[in-house]
Amino acid sequence: MSRTRRRTRVKTTIGVVLTGIMLFPVYWMINVSLTRDQDMRKSPPDLLPLHGTLAGYRTVLDEQLPYLATSLVIGLGTVLLTVLLSAPAGYALAKLRPRGGGILSFLLLAAQMIPGIIMAMGFYAIYLQLGLLQSVPGLIVADSTLAVPFAVLIFTAFMSGIPGELLQAAQMDGARALRTFWSVVLPMSRNAVVTVSLFAFLWSWSDFVFASTLANGGAHEPITLGIYHYIGNNNQQWNAIMATAVVASLPAAVILVLAQRYVAAGVTAGAVKD
Numbered sequence: 001m002s003r004t005r006r007r008t009r010v011k012t013t014i015g016v017v018l019t020g021i022m023l024f025p026v027y028w029m030i031n032v033s034l035t036r037d038q039d040m041r042k043s044p045p046d047l048l049p050l051h052g053t054l055a056g057y058r059t060v061l062d063e064q065l066p067y068l069a070t071s072l073v074i075g076l077g078t079v080l081l082t083v084l085l086s087a088p089a090g091y092a093l094a095k096l097r098p099r100g101g102g103i104l105s106f107l108l109l110a111a112q113m114i115p116g117i118i119m120a121m122g123f124y125a126i127y128l129q130l131g132l133l134q135s136v137p138g139l140i141v142a143d144s145t146l147a148v149p150f151a152v153l154i155f156t157a158f159m160s161g162i163p164g165e166l167l168q169a170a171q172m173d174g175a176r177a178l179r180t181f182w183s184v185v186l187p188m189s190r191n192a193v194v195t196v197s198l199f200a201f202l203w204s205w206s207d208f209v210f211a212s213t214l215a216n217g218g219a220h221e222p223i224t225l226g227i228y229h230y231i232g233n234n235n236q237q238w239n240a241i242m243a244t245a246v247v248a249s250l251p252a253a254v255i256l257v258l259a260q261r262y263v264a265a266g267v268t269a270g271a272v273k274d
Contacts, residue, residue: 026249033057033242040238056243064244067226070136071205072251074222077140078204079197082147086196087189089148090155091181095167105156108149119145120213127214134218142210147200158192159185198259202252223248 032040033056034049093101123142124133132138162185170180186193208224215221221229227244 029242029245033239033246035239037237037239053239056237056239056241057247059237059240060243060247064223064226064230064247067221067223068247070220071222071224071248073136074139074143075201075204075251077136078143078147079200081140081144082151082200083193083196085144086148086151087155087186087193088181089152090192091159091185093152093156094159095162095164095185096177105153108152111149116146116209117213120209123210124213132214134215134220136220139207139210139215139222140204142214143204143207144200146203146207147196150199151196154196155189155192158189162188194259198255201255205248205252 031047031049034052034054035046036051036053036055039046039051092098093105098104120142123138127133127135127138132141166184166188167180170184175183205222206224207222208228211222211225212228216225223244227241227248230244231241
């Protein structure tokens with residue numbers, strides 16, 4: 001066996017082992033979600049759910065669906081608001097080159113370094129005056145503040161690579177800046193749109209800081225609060241708790257798998273210049 005082939009096999013083996021170690025908590029979560037209550041404290045524990053049960057998943061369907069529906073609405077609303085705000089901003093910074101654009105880009109980068117709890121306290125004071133506490137629109141706006149700075153930078157990098165000749169051709173045909181953006185730039189930025197939408201959805205779906213600060217105790221709570229309350233109220237029903245975690249992870253996992261090739265293109269946009 002050649003040295004190159006041996007080295008490749010060693011690297012592959014190491015990669016498989018490390019991947020298995022990182023994915024083991026996910027496997028154990030699924031395993032516990034299928035384990036019966038009487039087998040939960042078994043020592044040593046079963047590595048496979050030999051006597052599996054779907055009782056935990058039935059409990060999820062009975063008790064957690066409202067939380068999942070709220071998270072879905074918040075996630076889709078966050079995606080829509082993030083794209084509506086960040087795509088035109090990215091186009092302006094990339095192609096229109098407004099005065100102070102460099103300073104704005106730096107501020108957007110710095111905004112991502114602000115701890116979420118500080119922003120949550122600020123939103124709490126504002127929402128208390130506006131009556132937006134414990135509301136879905138309030139969470140959508142709050143979650144969008146995490147996604148918009150990142151999204152503007154992604155759109156700026158991607159749209160900077162669009163040839164200027166295309167924009168000039170549109171302008172020669174009589175298209176104004178808004179029409180050029182809508183008819184030329186945005187369709188060509190599909191990868192960036194998918195990337196931004198995915199990250200905005202994931203951030204809103206997994207958010208706990210804003211949810212616990214701005215929506216705790218309200219009529220519409222996201223799934224992160226549903227799991228949090230569920231642990232406190234049912235700390236012995238670990239199969240139901242883990243089943244809730246599995247169900248809550250499925251939408252994000254499915255979306256990530258379906259959109260991974262667009263994400264790879266969108267994240268690396270602007271990294272290489274001709």
